[in-house]
Amino acid sequence: MTTSPASGAVDAPALVVRTVRVPVPHDLVALLPGDGEQIAWLHRREGFAGWGVAAQIHTRGADRFAEAQEWWQQVTHAAVVRDEVGLPGTGLVCFGSFAFADEPGDSVLTVPQVLVGRRGREAWVTTIHAIAEGSEGSGAVDQHLLPTDPPARPQPVRFSDGARSGTEWQGAVAEAIRRIAAGDLEKVVLARDLLADCGDPLDVRWPLARLAEDYPSCWTFHVDSLFGATPEMLVRRERGLVTSRVLAGTIRRTGDEDHDLRLAASLARSSKDLEEHEYAVRSVAEALEPYSSSMSFPEAPFVLHLPNVMHLATDVAAVMDDDTPSLALAAALHPSAAVGGTPTVDAVALIAELEGMDRGRYAGPVGWMDAAGDGEWAIALRSAQLGEDRRTVRLFAGCGIVADSDPAAELAESQAKLVPVRNALG
Template sequence: MVGAMSATPYPAPVPPSGASAGTPTAAPEAQHLVVRTVRIDSLPGGPTALVDLLPDARPLTWVRRGDGIVGWGEALRLDTFGPGRFADADAAWRALLARAVVRDEVRLPGTGPVAFGTFAFDDGPTGDAFDDERPQGTLVVPRVVVGRRGTVTWMTTTSVGPTLDAPGDAALAAAHRVPVTSPGRVTLVDGAVGSVDWPGVVAEAVDRIRSGALEKVVLARDVVATTEHPLDPRFLLGRLAEGYPSCWTFSVAGMVGATPELLVRSEKGLVTSRVLAGTIRREPGMTDDDSLLHAAQLARSSKDLEEHEFAVRSVADALEPFCSSMNVPDAPFVLHLPNVMHLASDVTGVLDPASRSGSLTLAAALHPSAAVCGTPTVAARDLIREIEGMDRARYAGPVGWVGADGDGEWGIALRSAELGDDPHHLRLFAGCGIVAASDPAAELAESEAKLVPMRWALGAD
């Protein structure tokens, strides 16, 4: 029998701030969650151990270096719309927690009630395909979550109503795992804006920047993939977790990818944001010496350093009102990934208790940062809407998870793909930061480099 220990949600709800209220699948106040977390037997080592547990083709995933959480089944889904999508999701999540009965025998970040989430980049039209009836924010509460943090492994089971599914190893043993299948042959074609035309879009942005209209804008393009066989997202997740272990491999509500960029982590009063801006391609067959030379070139690039400075400044300015102290690095380091290198900075802070802010509030304050939108934010977003020519949907929006205490981890949905209703089609995305010194041809090449992870995960190379 589940112990009658009520959840202890984070402090008083923040009222929804948007014009459109959140519209959960069922009103949160009418739901009664029963949640139990227990330790389970240790999992095998390796970066794919959690992903390998996923029983079907509707996975929920947040994994890095073999640690993290995965989930399946859907106890509850909360959908929100418009400018208030973050605040409405936050308020709906708090309302659920206020009525939850929780027994957490592990008490680590990611245990107890957990919701996986994904949010749209924009709250307004961004292309011809924009659908104002499509949810722009989604939280999914899984029926089963399995997590690992260091040497501790756990399972959380969640039910709606007075009964609880079998906890622990019994529930894991009962999960019937459908075999993962390959997508077969994959073909790729240009998306909303062709690769021949995209440099012209970049050139237009450079002209606007040089005219003084703004300092930086991030432009993205999409590529449409068609698979021979229906796509099983677990095929992508296993390859991404194995090939890009230093990234956060994610899957939530049709967004799948491996992001190197952490928008915000909130954990026990500490706040962290990893900022990436400034990129150089790693060519196939590069030696260690070649990699060091490329890293040195990136670290000295005035164009990339300028782009990075804009991004770091925007994150620091957004976090400052919530923190009692902050550490903003004076200079970036070079992050080495299999396909590219990035200039990176880890901005950290101590959360001011008076702010009473959870990770969703912090994500809302940070999004969109200069790393995915530009500077100034409003001018950059307006230019994206005007010239980018496609609907970003949830590309470059926050993706991650939130727990009962409001803590959580939110990445940016980069190096990603959007899965639609047709299991044979998906959209791959890549974006580049444009400043006055940007060269359109070089930006196209950079976008191709950023498409490599998803192309490789599909087996399309």
């Protein structure tokens, strides 16, 4: 069942939900079917693999988060749930991907028909269907744990410029630096896109498997044709505790371990990167403050080492003051200074002026939420949008621009951030 608030009143479907324990599967991606609606959320071999659509809503505009949250509350209230596991992520669960900007952009919240979850030594299968459709057979759960046929290797991929060439994008960065120097704003994040022609329709399980293998510390995701492996957790809520991982400040790795250690040390001392990081941490702390009774984060960031780049990173932790669901917290945090800039309103306006493209759901929240409001919402970075023909893929990367930024260095940083998805398509 797919609905849209634009079409009138939204009726929540009456769903029957059953979660049962199962043996721990080794590879969640291997369970995904080769076609249809596929959902993936993976971190260090834990997470979810889902397929089918039991219910879905599309929202747009400034109220996209609120409309999705209202629909989800109606769905949870109408559902009949039998949960034999009782962990965050069991029972009724939805997956969402939200547009970066109010307009244009389409956002989606989906309830899969089948969801296989893994958390530590626990694993489960949740089956969901409308009451009118009847129940599944008793043998269906075992069938969901059987690996499917593996995806075929894609043809060689041809890449081309997106909305702007590298030279044109450097010009936009230079203009942003000029605006910052003039005092118009403190920081802005500018993104660029890269187009990939896959020839034949792409089986998204191929890049998902490679991303999950190559970037286990990231969150590999696929929701409504948006896929990637993001290192940045916008907000996680679990039983009253809220955490957020803030990344801002980047340096490219060389592959030489000793040299990379020296680069990490220089990143930790870089005034330009520390300034950019401070803006991002401040924006997250200020957004979470109204919802928390206490908050903590270290005075100085640590350096997060990924296979392609290193980031300055700070983990923010807060104790919830109320029962605000994780999606509402994500809405309050979006867009953080890590993907928008400072001040937010001025930065978002400059993004619309200088980027020359529609970000779509790139840099918007992507993740999941259960009926209790617990969940994880990451920022859709290191990501790509699969076209309707499934032959074209649009890759994205963005860089934080401050007064000391250099256009050529920012272009090199954006190219490094395109590496995960670019390599995964190969």
